[in-house]
Amino acid sequence: MELAVLFALCAGATWAIGMTAAKPALQHIDVLSYMLIRWALVIPLVLLYGVVTGTLILPDWGAVGWAALAGITDAVLGGFFYLLAMRRAPAFQCTTLASTAPLWGVTTAILFLGEPARWQVFVAAILVVAGAYFLVGRRIRLRGYLFGSVLSLLTGFLWGVAETVPSKLALDRGLSPAALLLVFSASALVVLAAANPLLRRRFPMHIEARGIGLALASSLAGAFLGWILWLSSLNLAPASTISPIRGSTLAFSLLYSVLFLRERPSGRALLGVGLVLVGVVLVSLG
Numbered sequence: 001m002e003l004a005v006l007f008a009l010c011a012g013a014t015w016a017i018g019m020t021a022a023k024p025a026l027q028h029i030d031v032l033s034y035m036l037i038r039w040a041l042v043i044p045l046v047l048l049y050g051v052v053t054g055t056l057i058l059p060d061w062g063a064v065g066w067a068a069l070a071g072i073t074d075a076v077l078g079g080f081f082y083l084l085a086m087r088r089a090p091a092f093q094c095t096t097l098a099s100t101a102p103l104w105g106v107t108t109a110i111l112f113l114g115e116p117a118r119w120q121v122f123v124a125a126i127l128v129v130a131g132a133y134f135l136v137g138r139r140i141r142l143r144g145y146l147f148g149s150v151l152s153l154l155t156g157f158l159w160g161v162a163e164t165v166p167s168k169l170a171l172d173r174g175l176s177p178a179a180l181l182l183v184f185s186a187s188a189l190v191v192l193a194a195a196n197p198l199l200r201r202r203f204p205m206h207i208e209a210r211g212i213g214l215a216l217a218s219s220l221a222g223a224f225l226g227w228i229l230w231l232s233s234l235n236l237a238p239a240s241t242i243s244p245i246r247g248s249t250l251a252f253s254l255l256y257s258v259l260f261l262r263e264r265p266s267g268r269a270l271l272g273v274g275l276v277l278v279g280v281v282l283v284s285l286g
Contacts, residue, residue: 004242007233011226012248018222020253021214022083023091029211031083032203036192037212039075041219042185042227049228050178059174064183066170071184074162075223076191082155089148097152099132099250104160105243112165115240124279128247131275134268163246164239167231177231184227244279251276 018038025034050056058064085094106125110117170180233242251273258264 001237001241004233004237005245007229007236008242008245009248011229011233012246013252014221014226014229015246016222016249016252016256018218018226019095019249020256021218021222023086025211025214025218026083026086027211028206028208029215030203030206031080031087032192032196032199033205033207034083034211034215034218035075035079036189036196037215038079038219038223039185039189039192041216042223043182043189045220045224046178046181046185046228049224050176050182053178055176055178056182057174057176058179058183063170063173063175063180066166066173067175067180067183068187070162070166070170070180071187072191073158073166075184075188078155078158078162079188081151081158085148085151085155087148089152094148094152094155095250095253096132097149098155098159099247100129100153100156101160101163102128102244102247104157105164105246106160106240108161109164109168109238109240109243113168113239115238118240120282121240121244124244124282125247127275127279127282128244128250131272131279132247132250134272134275160243160246163230164234164243168234168239171231171235177228177235180231181224181227185223244282247276247279 022034029037047056082094082098085098103125106121109115167180170183171177175183230246233245254273
């Protein structure tokens with residue numbers, strides 16, 4: 001169990017890189033190009049990882065189907081809605097509302113995977129969501145940024161579901177983390193490539209060197225490392241148990257802003273970090 005918690009925390013740390021890089025990246029690259037570059041790089045990385053570890057095994061089409069569903073739901077739909085929300089509402093608001101994912105992950109794991117409804121897990125999920133609220137450091141305004149807020153909440157729901165139910169079902173049917181991520185990223189890339197001609201009028205191509213660099217950094221950390229670590233954690237523990245730890249992403253985002261952007265967190269933000277950490281510890285002890 002301790003190793004599963006460690007993997008989940010490391011996944012949160014690397015996912016935070018991708019979430020932090022999204023806002024500045026969209027100033028130098030369009031949404032579709034960002035997503036295409038991000039998931040195109042994951043495929044050779046996970047192929048190399050799978051060959052080295054000898055874990056690229058596809059047991060049956062049922063497992064492949066669940067992995068493909070996770071990829072389309074999380075990387076295509078969730079990722080697209082999150083990036084659109086970042087263009088329509090402040091980053092702190094989008095990140096906070098999208099961080100309701102642990103709550104949805106816990107709920108769907110209990111409802112659809114038949115996992116036990118332990119009180120520690122629900123309390124941890126609520127603490128993580130509360131911590132996300134305090135981490136923003138200012139009031140969330142739904143009225144002025146209604147569409148972006150709705151997209152962020154929808155993102156949180158899609159991420160929470162995809163990261164637990166279809167991913168766990170694919171792992172339970174014998175798919176390794178490497179094989180799952182390969183199907184996940186390949187499915188996302190195929191759907192994005194198919195939708196590209198239809199969406200280009202709405203999102204014209206705009207690519208700068210800085211945007212490519214941020215997309216590559218997000219791909220290596222947030223997409224490849226983050227998902228390998230998360231799936232390894234999910235392979236070791238019940239989905240409802242580790243899902244609240246996903247909220248540690250916000251705490252790591254705050255840490256990165258202090259270390260690399262020289263920002264000073266408020267007392268409210270530190271309270272948010274504390275709530276997230278309490279939720280993680282509660283899950284670990286439970």
